[in-house]
Amino acid sequence: MADETHFEEDTMSVADRLAAEALIVDVDGYEGPLDLLLTLSRTQKVDLRKISVLQLARQYLAFVEKAKALRLELAADYLVMAAWLAFLKSRLLLPPDPSEEGPSGEELAAHLAFQLERLQAMRDAAARLMARDQLGRDFFARGQSEMVTRVRKVTYSATLLDLMQGYARIRTRDDFRPFVMDRDAVFTMEQALDRMRGLIGYAGDWTDILSYLPEGWETDPVRRRSATAATFAASLELVKEGHLDIRQSDAFAPIQLRKRDESRDGRD
Amino acid sequence: MRAVTEEIEDKEESLFEAPPMAEQERMIEAILFATVEPITVRELEARMPHGCDPAEALVYLRKRYEGRGVQIMKVGDAWAIRTAADLGFLMQKETVETRKLSRAAIETLAIIAYHQPVTRAEIEEIRGVSVSRGTVDQLLELEWIRFGRRKMTPGRPVTFVVTQSFLDHFGLENARDLPGLKELRAAGLLENRPPIGVIPGPESEDEEESAEGQSELFED
């Protein structure tokens, strides 16, 4: 007997919990706080125009409390609405402060009621719209069109959607351009090597490395930097290969190059 | 002088020769039967011999088909023949399975139809949630909505309106024939009442983007 009572109590609490959880889990089913408010307002069983916003605010806050108790994470906009409704509740309960600016509690409540009524009206309208006879379901268009003689004339068509997508494609190309080096401002070491090999034959005496920069690369800072680096790297390569001598008298002093003269070897 | 009047004469001649109304009715009947898409009076006029009055002939033709198995239907400023809705049960074979619209899409469609021209922000204000991309995309793809003219409000937002295909699909002559439109208007539910004070609205995912906007696009 005692066991049975115990069992009964247990089932009750489980059922309660399930009910409470079902309610909460449904939060996901709501499309935002306004939708939830609309659902809650139905429990008042009155015309939406005569709804008690104060009561609704209490219901909503209770709902949010319950969700918190069950440690359910509510999306931020539900909490924002809760805070606002708490504020509205206090405005509706306290006598109006004449010095306070902005809309009164009644005005805010009236607008909320209007929003709910309007949302409900749009839902009803949507339902009526979808309940209408629909083309391809209840009534039908012509099934055959072979009765036309074939006179070929080509016209071109495009929809606004095509046009917009085309434009979007161009305008956002840069957004998803994969990373590539902008080659037009890069002077490669290979290019510098090619150039230097052709020039070093004339470099009998010490010459500033900067005079080897390719034409058109001396003024723009980005191009100049790239060309300088490439020319310097190429020079080192040529030194390594034994075609050039390179020297720098001091830190940050000009770097100078000259052709390596076999006959000069050992004397300098 | 002759050269100048030639064109006028041509016109008069063809006016004179306009086929009798019964014949015009036949022509429209043939054209409408052959065409799947609704066709405007202007297009009819262009296809029929000079001097025809398709608008008048359509009145007769429509009457002729009253109560028949197919109907002459007005779709916006165009016309089409469609089977009578009460015979839909015979057509199961012709039914095309269409993609089910989400509840959000249906509501968004209704809001656009009843409030058009309406901006995205207004739709969001009414629904209390932000409109997802897929929703608008889907409705555009179905060609049930299109972009309308810009609103003369700050930012000049684009608006959405319903299309002729929408009217055709739901068997509406006109967007004014939407069910319950008058009642909703009378009840003030189609007014564009801006939110007052600080009622929280949907968070706009695009808020940061609004600075970018399209001012840059239309600068000149």
Added chain:
Amino acid sequence: MRAVTEEIEDKEESLFEAPPMAEQERMIEAILFATVEPITVRELEARMPHGCDPAEALVYLRKRYEGRGVQIMKVGDAWAIRTAADLGFLMQKETVETRKLSRAAIETLAIIAYHQPVTRAEIEEIRGVSVSRGTVDQLLELEWIRFGRRKMTPGRPVTFVVTQSFLDHFGLENARDLPGLKELRAAGLLENRPPIGVIPGPESEDEEESAEGQSELFED
């Protein structure tokens, strides 16, 4: 014995309930209109409520359409609605073949619409490829673009603008009603990213065209 007669009884019952001939006529009218293929009497019978006599109804329906713009015709052993032979001349426009504009043309058109008045050089700068002569020609021929006034820059290049026909075709009141980038994104139109590896640059389809160029077009 009972089991055997059950079916016969059923049939008799539904025969009794068969819709009136006028209603059967309506049904056939709707079916003939909506079916994709001509339909046989047997198929009609299968579709219509029990007890209907499509063969008889067809006789009446055929009579009803005598001399009209469309006719009930026998095609082999099946039935279909066809335009009256003498009205075939009205059907010519029906056969206009529509083709999608090329991507190059759409992009060029879009740039003109969004940036008008715009010179050819500006279009090329935005698209990143040269604009082929054929593309511009096609858009001019479609009467979607026209020459605007010359730019007051060196060379006084001509500009392009969109036409009223363009606005009509795309259902716009004004080129300014075109949605901006932000709105395109909101509508989900900017989500299709090109596959990785597609490096923007001159498209191959246009590359060969670029040599030809359209300088001749603009010479004057």
